[in-house]
Amino acid sequence: MRLATIRSEQGSFAALVTSETTALKIVGYSNVGDLLQNPQWREVAEHTTGEEVVFRHKDLEAVVPAPKKIICVGMNYTNHIKEMGRQLPSHPTLFIKFPDALTGPFDDISIPSYANSTLDWEGEMAVVIGKRARRVLAADAAEYIAGYAVINDYTVRDYQYRTMQWHQGKSFEKTAGFGPWLTTSDSFEFGGQLATYLEGEQVQSTPTDDLLFSPATLIEYISHIYPLDPGDVIVTGTPGGVGHARSPKRYIGDGETVKIEIDGLGYVANRTVFEQ
Structure with a gap:
């Protein structure tokens, strides 16, 4: 499983990557670091029903933008x-x-x-x-x-x-x-x-x-x-x-x-x- 933080005009969001240019939005999480705060993060990502998005290289944010350490x-x-x-x-x-x-x-x-x-x-x-x-x-x-x-x-x-x-x-x-x-x-x-x-x-x-x-x-x-x-x-x-x-x-x-x-x-x- 691959998880990305993707930028958009509406703000960034966590996503489940399905190909080199497509992903499923994980609703309710602004980035992968945010997602990892949920103890059930793996299940949330695997069963996401979010919309499919197409992304470009420049749309990718640092995967965990603000780690604590x-x-x-x-x-x-x-x-x-x-x-x-x-x-x-x-x-x-x-x-x-x-x-x-x-x-x-x-x-x-x-x-x-x-x-x-x-x-x-x-x-x-x-x-x-x-x-x-x-x-x-x-x-x-x-x-x-x-x-x-x-x-x-x-x-x-x-x-x-x-x-x-x-x-x-x-x-x-x-x-x-x-x-x-x-x-x-x-x-x-x-x-x-x-x-x-x-x-x-x-x-x-x-x-x-x-x-x-x-x-x-x-x-x-x-x-x-x-x-x-x-x-x-x-x-x-x-x-x-x-x-x-x-x-x-x-x-x-x-x-x-x-x-x-x-x-x-x-x-x-x-x-x-x-x-x-």
């Missing part, structure tokens, strides 16, 4: 850890992204002039929580996952490395395309490729089951620090191939499109626009 995981693919010259961590490296950073999966991403010189790509898989998780064991974590989506974690490297805290380079306003929809956990299998493309050139490619810390492990670890609520998002990390680790370094330029595709989840594609 977005927890990001750094250094979670072995090849990325090595390319950045770090040791394999014994525990997940966590940082926070604010909801203001999210944008639609096909929206343009506007970068201010003071932050456009070291803009890097990071293709990532996001885990969306389906019910409140507090001190959950990894063995039980699957029942707390609503599903998965693709996220485009644009990173401003000079801001990121100004201090030991990465957050400031990871949460610029509307720089993270998120979607294109939520693929429920029963409709997704790990092991396919996560691939990132810059202007059509593949710059990252790694299987999704190559994570150092799996979604289940992350849920156990995080939920023993603070509870996870329905609609919360865990961004699981990026594989090797980022521009900052190359020699010479390579960054995203004005007008360039970053596309991230994950087998079984679809893709997001955001064009970069440098502000004058």
Whole structure:
């Protein structure tokens, strides 16, 4: 099952996706995050009797537009850890992204002039929580996952490395395309490729089951620090191939499109626009 947040002239709404361009409206819910607050969200979506709508890429909003929490995981693919010259961590490296950073999966991403010189790509898989998780064991974590989506974690490297805290380079306003929809956990299998493309050139490619810390492990670890609520998002990390680790370094330029595709989840594609 695939669930999307779709924009319209009357406002956004949650929808059950039936094809690449059609969906059934889920009446009474303004977005997928709103829907997930209902403990019976799965039954509501599966049995929706809402009208059929036709949508375009630009009509898709960030699938969960305003999660209560977005927890990001750094250094979670072995090849990325090595390319950045770090040791394999014994525990997940966590940082926070604010909801203001999210944008639609096909929206343009506007970068201010003071932050456009070291803009890097990071293709990532996001885990969306389906019910409140507090001190959950990894063995039980699957029942707390609503599903998965693709996220485009644009990173401003000079801001990121100004201090030991990465957050400031990871949460610029509307720089993270998120979607294109939520693929429920029963409709997704790990092991396919996560691939990132810059202007059509593949710059990252790694299987999704190559994570150092799996979604289940992350849920156990995080939920023993603070509870996870329905609609919360865990961004699981990026594989090797980022521009900052190359020699010479390579960054995203004005007008360039970053596309991230994950087998079984679809893709997001955001064009970069440098502000004058």
